[in-house]
Amino acid sequence: MTSTFDPDDKNSWYFGPMSRQDANDLLMSESEGGIFLVRDSTSIQGDYVLCVREDSKVSHYIINKIVEDDQTVFRIGDQMFSDLPSLLNFYKLHYLDTTPLIRPAPRRVEKLVAKYDFDGRDDEDLPFKKGEVLTVVTKDEEQWWTARNALGQTGSIPVPYVQKRYCDHHIYRDEQYYCDDHHCCDDQHCGGHQTCRDNQHNYDSQYYCDDQRYCHSQYNRDNERYYDS
Template identity: 75%
Template sequence: MAGSFDPYDKNSWFAGPMTRQEATDLLMAENDTGRFIVRNSSSIQGDLVLCVREDNKVSHYIINKIQQGDQTRFRIGDQMFPDVPSLLNFYKLHYLDTTPLIRPAERKVEKVRAKYDFTGSGDADDLPFKRGEILTIISKDEEQWWTGRSSLGLTGSIPVPYVEKYDESQLDGQNSQGLSSPVQSGSSQLLPISRSSSERNRYNTPNIQRKLPALARVKQARVPNAYDKTALKLEVGEVVKVTKININGQWEGELRGKTGHFPFTHVEFIDSENSEEDES
């Protein structure tokens, strides 16, 4: 039986970064064989993995990304394809081991709340949003950039440090600290944000207007690279005197008699909860 999914609808089948175990658990929860997802390879950057529910197991097929001159091709086994949709379309009609591809696995709807305004970083794929806006995550394409959908149905790329997890079971009246915890990327340093597909390391800082210097409390610990002598070590609860807000997200300040830089995502202004500027 041929699958009925659209191989060109990437949002339906691409799961982005996901561990082998997470993919296995997701697909084993499905009742039907032929359910699948495509995830990033955790061992080889650029490669993908086609994960398929086959009988009582989940198979993980490596998809190698091959660069041939100025052309990129994708290889699975001894088959070569010009793109991933062509590969998926082929296996709608042909068996992998015990089944062809029937349809993508159902994934849990995940939503996030915007912590700051984001007007875009100059890329046409960006999805601008306002602080407090609720976005639906479509795919976690990269560590720092996900694809999201707004309440108006618009889709685009959103920077991970600008959002936090949102639980719809919680009351909207709760503040963000009682509501959820910030989304973490798995890295001790979130900034600068960049994309593997393009050198995208400049973006808009949060829309915070205030007189400097200003005091900010550390909300996330940070141990900088030992070779970076200009970075500040941060401990939760410490108070930093912010002296400069840079557009690249690396703010400057003073702490324990030392002057240096640090990611803005690791601190919050002490009066941010009640400042008029933040409510604009």
């Protein structure tokens, strides 16, 4: 299959801080090999990991960032590159183990709601008001992410000032909610009188919901039927 990505488009392939398990879950949900992402190394600060769907597994290739004599190079295996786009461009044409790089993994759209007002401190910050909904662009650091507001403006936001609130047609595994564009999930039972998307299943908490049922209904695995808790 032909590679279809731009190595210079960092926002398409760099996922920032991300656990090995989250990378596995995301890439294993893809049906073809060669789907990849680059994340920060969780064991060596400053290094990166190239995660690639290969056959029936996900391979994690460490990328060492080496600084010598004011020059930075990136090493993967015995190959050295001047920057990450050059590394990715090389593996568009050459196999890693069983596949070259085909395209970046699709991003799960993550939306946040502001818990407090934030006026911004620097020019690169994105001010917002309490209750405003923001879309995550990149998770640059543990305490500072890049987000976009409803007007399309982008900037840095302090993570403690926001909370995860929406997930567009995807699983929010850390919050254990199912939601869509129209339903908030601010607690485990899809708070208030909101309903979950039709026939979605919260695998961790085992909640089934549809357009007529609220999330107080659980699924009885043994009898394979709905019952109200």
